[in-house]
Amino acid sequence: xxxxxxxxxxxxxxxxxxxxxxxxxxxxxxxxxxxxxxxxxxxxxxxxxxxxxxxxxxxxxxxxxxxxxxxxxxxxxxxxxxxxxxxxxxxxxxxxxxxxxxxxxxxxxxxxxxxxxxxxxxxxxxxxxxxxxxxxxxxxxxxxxxxxxxxxxxxxxxxxxxxxxxxxxxxxxxxxxxxxxxxxxxxxxxxxxxxxxxxxxxxxxxxxxxxxxxxxxxxxxxxxxxxxxxxxxxxxxxxxxxxxxxxxxxxxxxxxxxxxxxxxxxxxxxxxxxxxxxxxxxxxxxxxxxxxxxxxxxxxxxxxxxxxxxxxxxxxxxxxxxxxxxxxxxxxxxxxxxxxxxxxxxxx
Numbered sequence: 001x002x003x004x005x006x007x008x009x010x011x012x013x014x015x016x017x018x019x020x021x022x023x024x025x026x027x028x029x030x031x032x033x034x035x036x037x038x039x040x041x042x043x044x045x046x047x048x049x050x051x052x053x054x055x056x057x058x059x060x061x062x063x064x065x066x067x068x069x070x071x072x073x074x075x076x077x078x079x080x081x082x083x084x085x086x087x088x089x090x091x092x093x094x095x096x097x098x099x100x101x102x103x104x105x106x107x108x109x110x111x112x113x114x115x116x117x118x119x120x121x122x123x124x125x126x127x128x129x130x131x132x133x134x135x136x137x138x139x140x141x142x143x144x145x146x147x148x149x150x151x152x153x154x155x156x157x158x159x160x161x162x163x164x165x166x167x168x169x170x171x172x173x174x175x176x177x178x179x180x181x182x183x184x185x186x187x188x189x190x191x192x193x194x195x196x197x198x199x200x201x202x203x204x205x206x207x208x209x210x211x212x213x214x215x216x217x218x219x220x221x222x223x224x225x226x227x228x229x230x231x232x233x234x235x236x237x238x239x240x241x242x243x244x245x246x247x248x249x250x251x252x253x254x255x256x257x258x259x260x261x262x263x264x265x266x267x268x269x270x271x272x273x274x275x276x277x278x279x280x281x282x283x284x285x286x287x288x289x290x291x292x293x294x295x296x297x298x299x300x301x302x303x304x305x306x307x308x309x310x311x312x313x314x315x316x317x318x319x320x321x322x323x324x325x326x327x328x329x330x331x332x333x334x335x336x337x338x339x340x341x342x343x344x345x346x347x348x
Contacts, residue, residue, distance in 0.1 A: 002165045003050050004128060006057060006121070011064050013057045017044050018161055022202040033062040033081045040088035040095070043193065047162020048236045048272055049131050052094030055085045056124040059102040063117045071110050078106050090284040091245055091315045092236040093274045098127065131164040134269045134329045135171050142172030142232075142267055142327040148181045150229040153219055153257075156190045156247035157199035158234035158267065169234045169267035170200060172327060177209045185211035186228065188219055190247060192292045192312065216249050220256040231257040235268035242320030242337030243280025244268075251316040254323065263324035270328055275345050280317035288312045 005014045013030045019042070020026055028044060030036050036058030039045050045054045062081030068074035082099040089095060105123045110116040146152070152173060156162075159170035167174060176183055185204060190196035197213055204211045214222065222228050231253055237245040244250070244266045257264045277283060293310035296303050304310075326333040326341075333340050 001160050002128075002132075003045065003161055004053055004057065004164055006060075006125065006128075011061070013054070013061065015039065015045050015054065016161065018046060018199060019044055021161075022198050030058075031061065032065050033058040033085060036061060037085050037088040040085070046195070047158065048092040048094040048234070049135070049163040049168070049269060050161070051089065051092050052098035052271065053124070053128050053131055053164050055088075055095050056098045056102050056127050058085050059099065060117070060120045060124050063113075063120050068113060071113055071116055074113050074116055075106050078103060089286055091286045092272075093238075094236075094269075094271050097271050101127070128164045131269070132166055135163050135166040135168060137329040138168055138267060138269060138327060139166060139171035139175040141329070141331055142169075142265070143175040143179060143181075145230070145265065145325070145327070145332065146172065146176035146181055146183060147229070149183070150176075150181070151184045151186065151222075151227060153186045153188065153214075153222065153228050153231045153253065154200060155188055155196065155231075155233035155250055155253055157195040157203070159200060159203040161199050161203060162234065167203075168269070169232045169265075169327075170203060172232060172265075172267055173204075173209060174207050177207060183209070185209060186219070186222055187211050187213050188216045188249070188253075189213065190249060191216055192296070195247070219253055223256045223260045223262055226260075228257075228260075228262050231262055231264040233264075233266060235266045235272050236315055237277075237283050238266070238268060238273045238326070238341075239277040239280045239283060240273075240275050240338055240341060241279050242323060242326060242333075242335070242341065243283070244318045244320070244323065244326075245280060245283045245285070245315045246318065248313055248316050251318045254318045258322045264322065265325050265327050265332075266318070266323055267327040270330060270345065273341060273345060275342065280319065283315075283317055285316070286314040288314045 159167035290310035
């Protein structure tokens, strides 16, 4: 199942509409970069790796739709399109990473606009295929840490839906299960958009991985009771020192895990590392509309009083001191992180 597929006959990007899951599995078809930016902002597509590849295809659509007659004017149009796409969501570094890579292709010499368009499409295809291959390597590296009989808390959604295919943190769980390890997953809901309850639970049912859904606030109970062996989540941006920005709630989960001596792992591709940022305090944190919090309903009735206001940060930062290891396509990285991340980034 690929979340993103290029429809060559129509020059469209086909993507799974994750807003409708688990009740409805359907696709939307995007024909210009503005639609791609909107799909990222409204979370029809989500997950740092998937957002990056979606943006790459958005650049292809911008080139196809452009009326630019010269290569130079096309480059100007692509810079404008990249600005629109990058503004869609600020925290996940895979978004600017992918746009920079596409603009790097456009900077090469081309004899015609059509040649540039083909090169951009080839690069987007390569990025999509790379994502799947990298996720498989990440999952294989992480699965080595999973022991038969483990109970694992997983936060948010990091499976095939968050990538082009297979997944990162949930990919580790999926591969360990496929290896025959008897594991059990505690899936926290991940409020306010319920990516755990809606998406991770949906994926685990498809993979036949045993799990129980828990409220976000129940994680501490299970950790303190000795019923959890590992905590695992993804990342949207990783600073040079190993601080990890991830879905809101990750920091509290890491604190509880650390207090109870439960190892905690963050799982991501190297494209999620922002080597220019010294630490997590410099990572921009997206704040989403307060309606996502206030429109909570129970028995078809709104549970918040009229006139209430809310704050809705989409991410928080887990300090590197709380993290046992970083699981990447280049292996499992253990503390101290900074020197190792710099060296491995240089090798890339």
